[in-house]
Amino acid sequence: MFARLMRAVAFAAIASPALAAQDSIILGMVLEPPNLDPTGGAAAAIDEVVYANLFEGLTRIAPDGSVQPALAESWDISGDGSVYTFRLRPGVTFHDGSAFDAQDVIFTLDRARAPDSTNAQKTLFEGISTVEAIDPHTVRIALKSPDGALPFKLAWGDAVMVEQANIGDIASHPVGTGPFRFGEWKQGDHITLTAYDGYWGEKPALKTATFRFISDPTAAFAAIMAGDIDAFPIYPAPETLAQFQADPRFRVLVGTTEGETILAMNNARPPLDDLRVRKAISHAINRQEIIDGAMFGYGTPIGTHFAPHSPDYIDLTAESQHDPELAKSLLAEAGADRLTLRLALPPTPYARRGGEIVAAELRAVGIDTRITNMEWSQWLEQVFGNADYDLTIISHVEPMDIGIYGREDYYFNYDNPAFREVMAELDAATAPATRSTLLKQAQEIIARDQVNAYLFQLAKTGVARAELQGLWENAPMPANDLTQVRWAE
Known part of the structure; x- marks a missing residue:
């Protein structure tokens, strides 16, 4: 009996080494x-390793999605919403033993918003006017205009605090x-x-x-x-x-995730600069077929770039419901009924599996695709960095990131002054009801413009x-x- 017990214990140790x-x-x-470096790279895989583990920000996102104190134990907001005063936790040190204080906050935020900044979310910091130290553990951030979302923006991985002495090896x-x-x-x-x-x-x-x-x-x-x-x-x-x-x-x-999975389109490249062509592509797509075929049923259909679990989400899937005949007529109207487009696919399984389904659905309405399977670094450089693509499938996993559609140099190459105006109003709004109304307007604008084909929210x-x-x-x-x-x- 004892021998059998010892053999069982030995087998368990071999079969499950991590539990030992x-x-x-x-x-x-x-x-x-x-x-x-989460402050200098766009890949979500960076944050998946370092966020809340190795790096921290003044604030952080909790598991329920709320904004919580992190290196700032509390903060005050001026009556007009344009000045934030953050009180830093005492006794915080970097991993090299040096103390964290207000000067590190100044260095981090000035670096993130500098003209030569490589921060992938540099726009998070564009509203900052000045960052100054009141004392070693108090920082005042003055904004160009009121921004009720600053604590949320400072909770992103792109806003974690870094130390100047070690920045060269980050x-x-x-x-x-x-x-x-x-x-x-x-x-x-x-x-x-x-x-x-x-x-x-x-x-x-x-x-x-x-x-x-x-x-x-x-x-x-x-x-x-x-x-x-x-x-x-x-x-x-x-x-x-x-x-x-x-x-x-x-x-x-x-x-749930914050991952809006989209068939992104290069809006500046003919014929994708024609709304009728983008709309045809959206109507050629069968979202449920992609969810079932690529994700084995896991995923929620979306009709805009917004998470369905958000209280401000509106269901706009009817704007681009599966309708191959409508897609064909739109292509004919645009004089683009014989197209071949490049489809760049990053290495994620949802993109590779989904890409084959998308290619078949587009072929059914007269659009051929040339698929290129890319490694992640190649996709980041060619597609995300240089906008050298026609179509691509990607999941945008950053929280509440609809503001990317207001960036003129973003890889979608979408340019709509009306959308940017809504984003500017949103940045200045502090009342929850007003912000909700503006977020819904933003969703409607990009759905109406068919900027991308919106597939599903990544589970x-x-x-x-x-x-x-x-x-x-x-x-x-x-x-x-x-x-x-x-x-x-």
């Missing part, structure tokens, strides 16, 4: 981040103030973070966290089943979720070991916040 160490975790990720060896510090990065394989003993707040239960990069859905399934991965927060093979749901060793997490489908607690079920931010993650005792 109750203070470590191995998470799977589809995409490897191109660098580890992309490969980042130094932050979070509960975890950078350990190692074996490119092509994994990134490891280790607990920071000098952390100012509640110490995490985990001592080490390793992010392993597994882009192939079949390999992801095998890694979890073998015990090589403890959790895959954004699991790339939804077709196998039923197997995990039936297995008591695992827990399936199904929630958050994750798999984790049943004993693992504290992972986010929903994703109000592209993040794998490990601050509350622990193994059940």
Whole structure:
């Protein structure tokens, strides 16, 4: 009996190595981040590693989507909404042991809004007029006009606090103030973070966290089943979720994300500069067919760039319902009934699977596509950076990011002064009712202009070991916040 028991224990240790160490975790990720600087890169995979773990902002997004204090313990707003005074937490240090204070806030925000800034969300900071230190733990931010959304904007990964002394190495060896510090990065394989003993707040239960990069859905399934991965927060093979749901060793997490998945169009490139052509493409798309075929039923149809779980969302799917005959007539009217368009696909499974379905639907109305499968770095440079594309499929996972349609240099190349005017009014509005009205107007404008073909809101489908607690079920931010993650005792 004793021998059999010992063999069973030995087998369990082999079959489930991660459970042998109750203070470590191995998470799977589809995409490897191109660098580890959330203030200088657009890839969501950066935030999925560093947000709330390695870097922190003055404020942060909580699991329920609310804005909470972070490095600023509180703040006051002037009566006209144009001046914010942030009180910083005392005793905060960076991972190199140096103190965090008001000068770091000034450096961070001045760097983010500088003319040569490479911040992917530079517009978040355009409304700032001055940043000044009242004392080492008090910062005053004066705005060009009132902005009720400033605490939300400062909660983005693009607004985390950085240290000037280490800024030269931030992309490969980042130094932050979070509960975890950078350990190692074996490119092509994994990134490891280790607990920071000098952390100012509640110490995490985990001592080490390793992010392993597994882009192939079949390999992801095998890694979890073998015990090589403890959790895959954004699991790339939804077709196998039923197997995990039936297995008591695992827990399936199904929630919402901020990810509007779109068939993006280059609005400045003929013939996509013609509204009739963009509208034809939108009517050629069968959203449910894509959700079923590419996502195995996980996803919510959308008709504009806005999350359906938001109280300000309006359902505009009727503006672009599946209607192939209408699509054909619009193309004929535009003199564009024989088209060939380039379709650039990043490596995410939803894009690769969805791209094949989209290509077939467009072919049915007379539009041929030349598909190019791209690696993530290539997509970021060619499509996102240089707008060298016709069509692409991507999920925009940043929260409340409809304002990107007001950027004249954004890769959609959409230019509508009326939309920018609504965004300017929104920035200045503080009353919730007024902001809600303006957000609905913005949704209607881009739906009417058929800027992109709006496909579905990306569901958050994750798999984790049943004993693992504290992972986010929903994703109000592209993040794998490990601050509350622990193994059940």
